[in-house]
Amino acid sequence: GENVxxxxxxxxxxxxxxxxxxCTYSDSASNYFPWYKQELGKGPQLIIDIRSNxxxxxxxxxxxxxxxxxxxxxxxxxxxxxxxxxxxxCAASILGNTPLVFGKGTRxxxxx
Amino acid sequence: DAEITQSPRHKITETGRQVTLACHQTWNHNNMFWxxxxxxxxxxxxxxxxxxxxxxxxxxxxxxxxxxSNTEDLPLTLESAASSQTSVYFCASSDPRExxxxxQYFGPGTRLTVL
Numbered sequence: 001g002e003n004v005x006x007x008x009x010x011x012x013x014x015x016x017x018x019x020x021x022x023c024t025y026s027d028s029a030s031n032y033f034p035w036y037k038q039e040l041g042k043g044p045q046l047i048i049d050i051r052s053n054x055x056x057x058x059x060x061x062x063x064x065x066x067x068x069x070x071x072x073x074x075x076x077x078x079x080x081x082x083x084x085x086x087x088x089x090c091a092a093s094i095l096g097n098t099p100l101v102f103g104k105g106t107r108x109x110x111x112x
Numbered sequence: 113d114a115e116i117t118q119s120p121r122h123k124i125t126e127t128g129r130q131v132t133l134a135c136h137q138t139w140n141h142n143n144m145f146w147x148x149x150x151x152x153x154x155x156x157x158x159x160x161x162x163x164x165x166x167x168x169x170x171x172x173x174x175x176x177x178x179x180x181s182n183t184e185d186l187p188l189t190l191e192s193a194a195s196s197q198t199s200v201y202f203c204a205s206s207d208p209r210e211x212x213x214x215x216q217y218f219g220p221g222t223r224l225t226v227l
Contacts, residue, residue: 006154032214043202043218044155089154096208099145099170100216104154 002027004092006103013080014111021106023090024072032095033066033073038087038105047088048075051095080110115139118203118219126227131190133222135203143206144186145216146170146178148199155202161186193226200224 003026013019025033034049050057050064050073057064061080066073077084087107091100116137125131135144146158157170159178167178175197177189190197200223204216 034215036216036218041221043204043220044216045218046215049213049215093214095214099157099160100214101157102147102155104152 002030002092002098002101004090004101004103006090006106008106009104010107010109012109012111015080015082017080019077019080019084019108019110021075021088021090021108022072023074023092023103024070025092025101026071027092027094028068028071029094030092030098032093033064034091034100035062035064035075036089036091036102038089040086044089077108080108082110082112084108085110116203116205116217116219118201118222120222121220122223122225124225124227125193127193127195129193131193131224133188133190133201133203133224135186135188135219136184137203137205137217137219138184139205139207139217140183141205141207141217142183143208143214144180145204145206146176146186146188147202147204148172148197149202149221150199158188158201159186190224193224195226198224198226 006023031052036044038044063076090103093100119134145160147155161180203219206216
């Protein structure tokens with residue numbers, strides 16, 4: 001079955017700097033890669049996703065890149081703000097076919 | 113507004129007791145999921161359902177059961193609670209009929225403590 005590895009487990013950045021979180025997956029059939037943000041005391045919430053037919057996707061300050069050959073994908077947050085502090089999860093699945101498999105999460109702290 | 117709710121939000125129980133956690137969604141989503149979240153393990157899938165009367169085991173299903181008698185609800189039952197089941201439990205729903213996406217919408221979570 002699918003296995004998703006996520007690094008780093010914790011990340012601290014200065015406000016205004018960029019943050020990058022990386023994930024690798026094992027199943028070459030996976031074609032859907034979402035990222036979720038979890039704020040303290042709340043359930044995870046989707047922030048961006050990408051399908052395997054696309055190499056990069058952007059939404060304002062966040063972007064996701066996908067390298068199908070290497071089986072890894074990354075979340076990039078630019079101009080970080082204190083409200084970006086949260087736990088971020090990557091996940092992978094075969095769209096509409098298998099459940100999401102989540103990475104173990106990255107705790108991002110943005111220091112003002 | 114459509115939403116997904118979980119109850120109770122906090123529960124303390126004793127070892128060996130049966131416990132049921134409720135999950136209710138008003139989006140009419142076909143798919144529903146139960147996860148547990150533990151420090152160092154992220155989100156691990158317990159059980160999931162792709163429709164009424166459909167249930168499937170996830171990665172960590174031992175000691176848990178679910179049933180899906182209608183679209184809106186997927187209750188999670190711990191048959192005989194164990195201290196190892198102390199965790200935060202999240203329910204989620206999705207609908208693959210939304211073209212090109214399988215976005216999961218999560219509930220607020222239930223913090224369960226087994227003493």
